[in-house]
Amino acid sequence: MAVGIGMEQGIAARLGARLLSMTSLVPPAANDPFASAGTLAAGVVPPLARRIAPPRFDVAEARARIADLAAGSFVPGSLSELMSYLAARFLRIEARKGANGQWTNYLVDLRTKGALLAAEVDRKLSTLGIAQMFGRTLDAEAEVVRRKLQATPEMMDARVLRNEISSLFHRQGLVPDEDWESFDVTVNTTFGGRAAMVQGNELWVGREVARAGSDPAENLRLMRSLQAQGHACLWPARNVEDARAGRLVRGMPIILREGAVRTRMIDPERLSLESLTRKFGESYYDYYERKPRHPSASENPLAQASANVVPMSAFRRRPGASQVARVMEEPAPAAARREAVRPRDTDRYAVRHELGRGGEERLVVRDRWENTQRLLGDTDLPAGRYLKEDSFGMPAGSLLVNVDGGYSHQDEQGRLHNPHGPAVVPSEGLPVYAVEGEILSAAEFDGRNAPSRPSRLVRRRPETSDSREPDRMPRPAPAVRPGR
Amino acid sequence: MRTYLVKAFVAAGFAPGDVSYEQQGRYFTIDSSSVEVASVADKWILREVYDLADLQDGGVRPMVSEIARFDVGSEMTAAREAAIVAVRRRIDVAMEEST
Numbered sequence: 001m002a003v004g005i006g007m008e009q010g011i012a013a014r015l016g017a018r019l020l021s022m023t024s025l026v027p028p029a030a031n032d033p034f035a036s037a038g039t040l041a042a043g044v045v046p047p048l049a050r051r052i053a054p055p056r057f058d059v060a061e062a063r064a065r066i067a068d069l070a071a072g073s074f075v076p077g078s079l080s081e082l083m084s085y086l087a088a089r090f091l092r093i094e095a096r097k098g099a100n101g102q103w104t105n106y107l108v109d110l111r112t113k114g115a116l117l118a119a120e121v122d123r124k125l126s127t128l129g130i131a132q133m134f135g136r137t138l139d140a141e142a143e144v145v146r147r148k149l150q151a152t153p154e155m156m157d158a159r160v161l162r163n164e165i166s167s168l169f170h171r172q173g174l175v176p177d178e179d180w181e182s183f184d185v186t187v188n189t190t191f192g193g194r195a196a197m198v199q200g201n202e203l204w205v206g207r208e209v210a211r212a213g214s215d216p217a218e219n220l221r222l223m224r225s226l227q228a229q230g231h232a233c234l235w236p237a238r239n240v241e242d243a244r245a246g247r248l249v250r251g252m253p254i255i256l257r258e259g260a261v262r263t264r265m266i267d268p269e270r271l272s273l274e275s276l277t278r279k280f281g282e283s284y285y286d287y288y289e290r291k292p293r294h295p296s297a298s299e300n301p302l303a304q305a306s307a308n309v310v311p312m313s314a315f316r317r318r319p320g321a322s323q324v325a326r327v328m329e330e331p332a333p334a335a336a337r338r339e340a341v342r343p344r345d346t347d348r349y350a351v352r353h354e355l356g357r358g359g360e361e362r363l364v365v366r367d368r369w370e371n372t373q374r375l376l377g378d379t380d381l382p383a384g385r386y387l388k389e390d391s392f393g394m395p396a397g398s399l400l401v402n403v404d405g406g407y408s409h410q411d412e413q414g415r416l417h418n419p420h421g422p423a424v425v426p427s428e429g430l431p432v433y434a435v436e437g438e439i440l441s442a443a444e445f446d447g448r449n450a451p452s453r454p455s456r457l458v459r460r461r462p463e464t465s466d467s468r469e470p471d472r473m474p475r476p477a478p479a480v481r482p483g484r
Numbered sequence: 485m486r487t488y489l490v491k492a493f494v495a496a497g498f499a500p501g502d503v504s505y506e507q508q509g510r511y512f513t514i515d516s517s518s519v520e521v522a523s524v525a526d527k528w529i530l531r532e533v534y535d536l537a538d539l540q541d542g543g544v545r546p547m548v549s550e551i552a553r554f555d556v557g558s559e560m561t562a563a564r565e566a567a568i569v570a571v572r573r574r575i576d577v578a579m580e581e582s583t
Contacts, residue, residue, distance in 0.1 A: 079539075083539070094536055094537070095536070095537035096534040096535065096536055096537075096547075097534060097535040097536075097537075097544070098517070098518035098532075098534045098535075098573055098577070099515070099516050099517050099518045100516060100574075100577060102577050102580075102581075103537070104573075104576050104577050104580045105580065106576075113549075117576045117579060117580065119579055119580050119583045120579065123583050126580055126583040127580055127583075128583055129583065138537045138539065139537040139544070141537070141539060142537035142538050142539050142542055142543055142544065143542070143543065144542075145538075145539060145540075145541070145542030145543075146538075146541075146542025146543035147542070148542065149541065149542050150542075
């Protein structure tokens with residue numbers, strides 16, 4: 001098609017140029033008879049795909065994309081900030097190590113996957129430049145990330161404990177304690193009976209196996225004894241020299257290394273030794289040094305028996321003891337020991353000791369994971385040692401469930417103790433009474449408790465296994481079955 | 485292909501013994517270089533093997549990056565490109581060190 005337009009040549013030329021730039025019209029051929037009149041001609045339009053040049057990625061293009069960084073108007077505060085900046089410009093910086101073993105940084109175009117030597121684009125992106133900006137090279141940063149993500153058993157335990165205490169933080173926002181004493185209680189109740197201790201500058205929580213005494217020689221004997229039993233422990237000492245010399249912090253728990261967790265791994269801001277020391281206004285060491293000497297705290301329950309504890313040989317000579325000796329014996333049979341060291345169940349369940357309106361004793365098993373509770377007799381609690389708490393949720397020793405289904409009450413020093421009823425309830429046979437480790441006959445127990453207890457409580461003492469009233473006396477068998 | 489690779493890499497400063505063939509994986513490797521030339525179906529694949537610092541998951545991740553494909557019959561071209569890539573990487577490392 002050709003159209004003649006009667007207008008000046010200059011106007012026609014400008015119009016033609018504009019049409020050429022905005023449309024697919026092409027200039028007329030040289031021999032077109034209407035060319036001098038400003039005639040335009042339509043030609044064949046080439047396919048669009050052929051017109052789009054593949055995106056090029058060269059040094060100039062890369063420099064144009066990171067002009068702010070190159071000019072210094074953008075200064076990344078961190079490596080992640082730099083990565084975000086580059087990603088917004090379809091770029092990524094990579095550290096590559098070839099056969100020569102040296103790391104080299106490349107700037108990669110995310111669209112074409114083309115890679116340029118990063119130093120060639122901007123020296124700040126070289127290996128040395130990155131190290132100068134952020135303190136470490138990309139490969140060193142990757143190693144740091146790897147270590148952070150590496151799931152050690154301690155990290156996994158810390159995660160579990162973090163979940164345990166998260167509800168406290170959620171409710172109160174801070175560590176709900178005002179001093180180290182209440183912190184100890186919180187650790188014991190929240191972390192499934194674990195104990196807190198300090199070694200050097202680290203605050204740990206873990207399973208207590210003994211308590212340090214004030215006599216270094218005695219401590220050394222205890223340490224050797226525990227090591228001979230195959231226990232790897234954390235010793236409460238200010239430094240290595242003190243630990244080697246047996247100069248431990250009097251009364252502070254000695255915990256098993258296995259399963260021990262640094263509190264800063266549970267919550268680095270709220271549970272680190274530094275933050276707690278700042279909050280409580282004194283160090284954990286100072287707290288233990290000014291702590292009054294507890295009659296049993298300074299004495300190792302494993303190494304030195306309390307005066308109230310009846311030796312096992314004497315206990316076995318007592319009437320009826322042979323029937324319950326199987327329950328009392330520690331360590332339990334191999335199967336039971338395996339159950340006992342399984343931390344998940346003992347962490348999961350806690351036993352609450354309650355007294356009903358009529359004074360009857362009830363043991364309620366609380367499932368921390370599912371937030372449910374059932375009477376002990378209605379559960380099949382696996383063998384193991386469970387934290388016991390009173391009706392106010394305060395620690396009240398532990399309940400040792402035997403593989404046979406029997407159980408025994410122990411106080412915090414590991415002594416048989418139940419002032420409200422039998423301390424040992426075997427799966428078969430008669431119960432045994434004990435208070436603070438002292439084995440009592442039924443009459444002695446009644447006499448001891450009669451002045452302070454209503455008479456009906458005395459009456460509820462089971463006479464025989466047949467005459468026991470099921471609603472008053474927790475009967476473990478057959479409800480408490482051997483481990484699942 | 486071996487002949488061309490040896491020629492090309494020796495010309496680029498590598499040792500003749502650097503070129504070896506991996507029978508199991510059907511590819512040529514060049515010692516002290518991250519370049520490989522693999523035989524896949526009717527193509528020669530020029531690729532680069534390197535370790536990548538993984539900032540997402542941490543540690544080091546082995547990577548294989550395909551650079552080019554050549555038809556059978558283009559062995560000379562493939563060998564020359566392989567040598568060029570290997571030399572380019574050497575130069576990259578030298579340049580990086582100079583910063």
